[in-house]
Amino acid sequence: MKSGTRRRTRRIHILEAVLAAACAALFLASVCIGRYRIPLGSALGVLFGQTEGLPRTVVSIVGNSRIPRAAAALLVGMAMSAAGVSYQSVFSNPMAAPDILGAASGSACGAALGILLSNSDPVVQLMAFVFGLGAVSLTLAVSRIVSKGKSTVIYLILVGMVVSALFKSGISLVKYFADVENTLPAITFWLMGGLTNVTGGQLLFAGPLIVACLIAIFFMRWDMNLLSFGDEEAMSMGLNVRSARVRIILTATLMSSAAISLSGLIGWVGIAAPHICRLVIGANNRHLLPVSTLFGGIFLLVIDLIARMMLKVEIPLGILTAIVGAPIFLWILFQGDFLGGGE
Amino acid sequence: MRENNPARKTHRGACAILFMAVLLCVLFVLSFAVGRYRMSLVEMWNGLTHRYAVGDSAYNSMVVMIKVRLPRILGAMLVGGCLSMSGAAFQGVFGNPLVSPDLLGTSSGAGLGACIAILSGLRAFGVQLSALAGGVLATLVTVSIARSLMHKRSGLIVYVLVGIIVSALLEAGISISKYISDPYSDLEALTYWLMGSIKNVTMEQLGITAIPAGIGFLILAWGGYRVNLLSFSDEEAMSMGLNVRSFRVVMLFGATLMSGASVALAGVVGWVGLVVPHIARILTGPDNKKLFVVSFLTGAAFLLIIDNISRTLLYFEIPVSILTGAIGAPVFIILLLKGGNGGWR
Numbered sequence: 213m214k215s216g217t218r219r220r221t222r223r224i225h226i227l228e229a230v231l232a233a234a235c236a237a238l239f240l241a242s243v244c245i246g247r248y249r250i251p252l253g254s255a256l257g258v259l260f261g262q263t264e265g266l267p268r269t270v271v272s273i274v275g276n277s278r279i280p281r282a283a284a285a286l287l288v289g290m291a292m293s294a295a296g297v298s299y300q301s302v303f304s305n306p307m308a309a310p311d312i313l314g315a316a317s318g319s320a321c322g323a324a325l326g327i328l329l330s331n332s333d334p335v336v337q338l339m340a341f342v343f344g345l346g347a348v349s350l351t352l353a354v355s356r357i358v359s360k361g362k363s364t365v366i367y368l369i370l371v372g373m374v375v376s377a378l379f380k381s382g383i384s385l386v387k388y389f390a391d392v393e394n395t396l397p398a399i400t401f402w403l404m405g406g407l408t409n410v411t412g413g414q415l416l417f418a419g420p421l422i423v424a425c426l427i428a429i430f431f432m433r434w435d436m437n438l439l440s441f442g443d444e445e446a447m448s449m450g451l452n453v454r455s456a457r458v459r460i461i462l463t464a465t466l467m468s469s470a471a472i473s474l475s476g477l478i479g480w481v482g483i484a485a486p487h488i489c490r491l492v493i494g495a496n497n498r499h500l501l502p503v504s505t506l507f508g509g510i511f512l513l514v515i516d517l518i519a520r521m522m523l524k525v526e527i528p529l530g531i532l533t534a535i536v537g538a539p540i541f542l543w544i545l546f547q548g549d550f551l552g553g554g555e
Numbered sequence: 556m557r558e559n560n561p562a563r564k565t566h567r568g569a570c571a572i573l574f575m576a577v578l579l580c581v582l583f584v585l586s587f588a589v590g591r592y593r594m595s596l597v598e599m600w601n602g603l604t605h606r607y608a609v610g611d612s613a614y615n616s617m618v619v620m621i622k623v624r625l626p627r628i629l630g631a632m633l634v635g636g637c638l639s640m641s642g643a644a645f646q647g648v649f650g651n652p653l654v655s656p657d658l659l660g661t662s663s664g665a666g667l668g669a670c671i672a673i674l675s676g677l678r679a680f681g682v683q684l685s686a687l688a689g690g691v692l693a694t695l696v697t698v699s700i701a702r703s704l705m706h707k708r709s710g711l712i713v714y715v716l717v718g719i720i721v722s723a724l725l726e727a728g729i730s731i732s733k734y735i736s737d738p739y740s741d742l743e744a745l746t747y748w749l750m751g752s753i754k755n756v757t758m759e760q761l762g763i764t765a766i767p768a769g770i771g772f773l774i775l776a777w778g779g780y781r782v783n784l785l786s787f788s789d790e791e792a793m794s795m796g797l798n799v800r801s802f803r804v805v806m807l808f809g810a811t812l813m814s815g816a817s818v819a820l821a822g823v824v825g826w827v828g829l830v831v832p833h834i835a836r837i838l839t840g841p842d843n844k845k846l847f848v849v850s851f852l853t854g855a856a857f858l859l860i861i862d863n864i865s866r867t868l869l870y871f872e873i874p875v876s877i878l879t880g881a882i883g884a885p886v887f888i889i890l891l892l893k894g895g896n897g898g899w900r
Contacts, residue, residue: 366651
């Protein structure tokens with residue numbers, strides 16, 4: 213028995229190592245591949261600060277455009293996927309994800325308002341977080357009241373749809389008052405979701421935040437496992453259920469709102485990536501969290517590469533993640549049996 | 556005791572229908588007087604009774620009323636009524652107060668249909684037809700995927716999940732069409748169409764839309780009281796002589812015709828189909844037979860009021876869907892939080 217578990221653990225560790233290596237490789241590929249090809253050597257050179265002897269254009273492209281973009285894709289993918297896993301375990305609900313709970317449209321509404329009021333990154337970031345948190349709390353509170361205490365998947369989803377619609381109305385209102393010349397295009401393109409305009413400055417602000425949240429959530433995966441037993445059992449195992457839940461929700465929301473303020477609305481990563489990983493390695497959060505975090509990063513790096521390379525023009529990222537993510541999710545619905553756990 | 560008296564309940568439903576019908580008539584008349592172009596009652600009367608000479612003030616008010624305001628007022632009533640009745644039907648069929656007509660992807664499908672028509676150079680009538688077809692088609696796809704999943708699990712959740720997925724894909728399609736459209740002509744048409752507006756409704760369009768809307772109305776009115784049976788379990792409903800599965804599909808088809816027609820006419824107007832049935836349910840109680848009709852009347856009155864506000868509140872026109880969101884969302888949340896069952900069950 214014990215050796216079997218250990219063997220499985222070792223296999224998962226190998227999987228994690230492979231995924232981490234794939235992440236690094238894809239990151240490098242994403243820096244090198246593009247309309248202007250860059251040799252691997254010079255990419256590595258810029259990455260580690262050895263810029264002597266390299267042409268100026270290469271240094272500028274890699275430093276100002278490719279690296280921020282690849283880093284943003286990696287971070288956003290990781291953050292969305294990790295947030296998805298956390299929400300799913302806290303609510304013991306397979307459909308919980310930043311998009312479903314309204315966190316995504318809440319953050320988007322906040323960020324749009326932030327862009328309207330002042331275009332400084334910290335303000336946008338803060339508004340995105342506050343609104344995202346507000347949306348999640350609203351969804352939770354209303355669904356709890358409507359379902360009269362029973363925690364049911366269906367009410368969470370439906371209330372989430374309503375709350376999303378509410379914040380989307382907010383977005384149209386903001387758009388309506390926005391200045392047609394510069395604010396409105398900024399909001400519109402940002403909402404479509406994309407990493408084209410990510411700058412080093414934005415990354416310096418949102419990046420550390422995402423990394424900090426990822427580290428924090430990484431240490432909470434045991435709590436997540438306990439929470440999935442149900443409140444009473446978790447309490448009897450010595451967990452302060454309430455504070456653990458609040459802690460995890462806060463961290464996950466902070467993470468996803470930071471990601472959204474960086475990239476705009478990019479859906480389906482938080483729901484498709486964790487489910488694929490769960491099919492492969494099972495529901496133990498100890499492994500599921502790191503594996504789906506890495507997988508989310510890989511997923512978005514690949515999607516971003518496709519978005520840049522497939523057509524002559526760039527395809528907005530949000531469109532591609534929906535086209536890829538939604539059918540994957542449908543396929544999981546056909547495969548998996550979690551519908552049985554539903555209502 | 557009083558609530559349990561069936562005679563009284565019928566009474567209550569009939570009263571609600573009468574009340575809403577009278578209210579709607581009053582609003583209908585008043586709406587002609589509301590707007591940027593002010594006219595006196597005398598002018599209006601003279602205009603309507605043909606006591607005018609070409610070019611005088613009574614003539615002007617006649618033109619404003621018949622050519623400008625009448626199509627718009629009728630459009631608001633048709634769209635509001637269709638959305639609400641369809642929402643009531645969706646809520647009744649699925650037995651859940653949080654369901655809206657968008658659940659199965661109707662509005663995203665209609666949106667994509669309209670986008671394709673606009674991109675291929677069609678205008679007005681073609682766009683409308685294509686939107687209606689898109690809406691009905693999207694619903695068909697959702698329902699058939701959901702049904703093929705039914706061997707695993709039945710119930711609302713399958714419809715909801717499949718609806719989310721189908722809508723997401725269709726919306727990706729809409730984004731793509733926005734992305735590839737010519738920014739100088741098509742993009743503008745697309746954006747304004749999707750925003751939803753009753754501003755440019757013509758009598759012709761109204762006539763075309765009224766056909767599917769009317770068919771949907773008849774189907775729902777026919778099925779109204781049978782929907783009550785759905786609140787029993789499927790077996791019980793079947794034992795009362797109802798073919799539950801095909802009945803559901805027929806009702807969904809009728810509801811989709813109505814909401815699809817309204818999207819085809821006015822673009823995507825949110826919240827009406829979700830909120831108004833709740834208000835109507837407070838008036839009538841849970842009997843779907845009356846609820847459907849009252850929902851239609853209430854929705855027509857609701858959107859008429861909203862449209863009047865959007866015409867007059869500010870110097871420029873406020874898009875209707877922004878107003879329905881700003882008014883509908885808080886109302887909805889209050890209704891939910893008020894607890895109670897709002898006449899549900």
